[in-house]
Amino acid sequence: MFASTYQLDIQRENARRHLSFSYGVLRCLGPRLATLQVRFLTEEMAARRMQFEVLEEPVHPIIETESDMTSVSLKGSKVAIIGGTSGIGLAVAQAAVANGASVVVGSRNAERVDAAVLTLGVSATGQMLDLNDEASVAVFFEQVGPFDHLVYTAGDWQRRKTNINTNFDLADAQAGFDVRFWGAILAVKHAIPHIALNGSITLTGGVLAHRPQKGSALSTAIAGAAEHLMRGLAVDLAPVRVNLVAPGLVATDIWARLPDGAMQAMVDGQALPRPGLPAEVAEAYMYFMRGAYTTGQVAIVDGGRLFM
Ligand SMILES: NC(=O)c1ccc[n+]([C@@H]2O[C@H](COP(=O)([O-])OP(=O)(O)OC[C@H]3O[C@@H](n4cnc5c(N)ncnc54)[C@H](OP(=O)(O)O)[C@@H]3O)[C@@H](O)[C@H]2O)c1
Numbered sequence: 633m634f635a636s637t638y639q640l641d642i643q644r645e646n647a648r649r650h651l652s653f654s655y656g657v658l659r660c661l662g663p664r665l666a667t668l669q670v671r672f673l674t675e676e677m678a679a680r681r682m683q684f685e686v687l688e689e690p691v692h693p694i695i696e697t698e699s700d701m702t703s704v705s706l707k708g709s710k711v712a713i714i715g716g717t718s719g720i721g722l723a724v725a726q727a728a729v730a731n732g733a734s735v736v737v738g739s740r741n742a743e744r745v746d747a748a749v750l751t752l753g754v755s756a757t758g759q760m761l762d763l764n765d766e767a768s769v770a771v772f773f774e775q776v777g778p779f780d781h782l783v784y785t786a787g788d789w790q791r792r793k794t795n796i797n798t799n800f801d802l803a804d805a806q807a808g809f810d811v812r813f814w815g816a817i818l819a820v821k822h823a824i825p826h827i828a829l830n831g832s833i834t835l836t837g838g839v840l841a842h843r844p845q846k847g848s849a850l851s852t853a854i855a856g857a858a859e860h861l862m863r864g865l866a867v868d869l870a871p872v873r874v875n876l877v878a879p880g881l882v883a884t885d886i887w888a889r890l891p892d893g894a895m896q897a898m899v900d901g902q903a904l905p906r907p908g909l910p911a912e913v914a915e916a917y918m919y920f921m922r923g924a925y926t927t928g929q930v931a932i933v934d935g936g937r938l939f940m
Contacts, residue, residue, distance in 0.1 A: 706921060707732030709831075710779040714738050714772075714819050715786030717748040717758065719884030720836070723910030724783050724917045729755045731918065736776050739786065763815030766822075773822040780831040781921045782823045784816050787836065789886050796849050805850050812836075813857050820865060832873040832927075834920040835862050839880040839934040859930055866928035873927035875920040880934025883907040903936025 711728045715721035716737030725735045729752055737748050738761045745758035761772040763786055788811045796805075816835050823833065840848050841855035859876055866874040880902070881887070887895050887907065899905050916931040932938060 705732055706781075706918075709733045709781060709921075710736070710776075711781045711783060711921065712736045712738070712773070712776050712779050712823070713783040713785065714761070714763070714815075715784065715836075717741070717744040719785070719886070720879065720882060720910045720913050721783065721785035722748055722751070723914040724785065725752055725756065727911065727914040727918050728781075728783075728921070729753065733781075736779070738772050763811050763818060766818050769815075769818045770822045773819075773826050776826060778826055778828065779823075780828045782819065782827060782831070782833045783917050783921075784819055784834065785836045786815055786819075787812050795847050808850055808854055809857065812854050813861065816858060816861065820869075824869070827872055829871050830924070832875065832921050833865065833869070834917050835874070835876040837862075837876050837878040837930070839878050839932055839937055841878060842932060843938050862930070863928050870927065873920070873924075875926060875929045875931070877913065877916045877920070878930050878932045878934070879908065879913045880932070880937040881907045882910055882913050884910055899935065899937070901937075901940045902934070903940055906935065908933060908935055 706728055709728075709732075711725075711733045713721050713725050713728070713735055716725045716735065717739040721737070721739075725737050725748065728735050734755045735752060735757075737745065737752070737756060737758045739745060740760060740762045742760055745760055749756045749758040759772055759775055761768040763769060790807070820833060827833070835858050837858040838851065838855035840852045841859055844852040855878065859878070862874050862876040881895070881899055883895070895907055896905075899907055913933045916933045919931065920926060920929075
């Protein structure tokens with residue numbers, strides 16, 4: 633049997649509390665009785681401590697170092713961010729660098745990759761890849777080499793006929809899954825040989841999976857598919873942890889195209905009636921990278937949209 637230092641501390645603290653409580657009660661009964669009880673409890677604590685000291689070797693390695701991920705820092709870790717050249721992915725890259733990680737950002741557009749690397753500074757490198765071209769995904773991870781965390785925020789915003797009615801176009805709808813779902817699978821496939829066993833994968837879905845809107849059946853299905861993929865991968869890839877962030881409406885470039893006031897109208901009914909900032913959503917990815925005991929989970933970051 634193995635008891636960690638943490639468990640040992642808890643036992644000692646419980647014994648200390650028990651001791652002071654008993655002493656307080658017994659003082660009312662008389663000093664002599666109290667002295668006896670204190671002696672008994674002190675001996676019991678000593679015996680328990682001895683028990684801990686003769687415990688066998690731990691079954692699991694004791695987690696002590698920063699790189700073992702019990703700490704709140706990503707110092708020294710390497711994070712690959714697919715879709716890290718804009719919006720939420722770029723914000724995750726900025727947060728990771730601020731936490732001491734080195735990052736590799738990837739996407740299709742060379743100018744975007746260069747601009748992101750320039751913004752992120754010396755801890756960042758970038759590389760082009762197209763998730764519709766598996767060979768480029770393989771090359772991306774070969775060049776990344778050994779790394780700790782994969783963040784997947786890639787998404788294309790091509791206008792699709794998302795209403796499922798008589799105009800529904802199957803090929804167009806299928807293409808909607810290419811980057812957000814099949815692309816994630818390809819990324820995971822080629823990340824597996826390189827990712828650290830105590831590392832993590834964080835995918836991206838959307839709050840639509842939990843609260844569909846009119847006309848969003850296809851997007852709802854894509855976001856939901858990503859969530860269930862994440863759950864299956866969390867089982868298959870353990871001890872690598874796999875989680876997913878489901879953003880609500882986040883003020884990234886895509887929404888800048890909307891007419892004035894349109895975005896505000898979409899968030900008016902929320903508990904926090906404003907769009908989220910990419911940096912605010914990035915915090916959820918940071919948690920999933922650092923939280924060494926969390927896997928198979930969804931973080932909904934939606935300003936309270938779900939409940940209103
Ligand atoms: N913003 C929101 O309100 C919101 C809400 C819910 C869910 N989400 C989801 O969150 C994710 C990120 O959203 P965002 O607003 O940050 O989007 P974004 O700013 O458009 O970023 C998307 C990223 O994906 C990359 N990308 C697109 N297609 C690619 C491909 N075929 N291969 C490689 N990279 C590709 C883009 O770069 P290149 O163009 O250079 O390839 C870009 O870096 C998306 O999956 C989105 O659906 C966003």
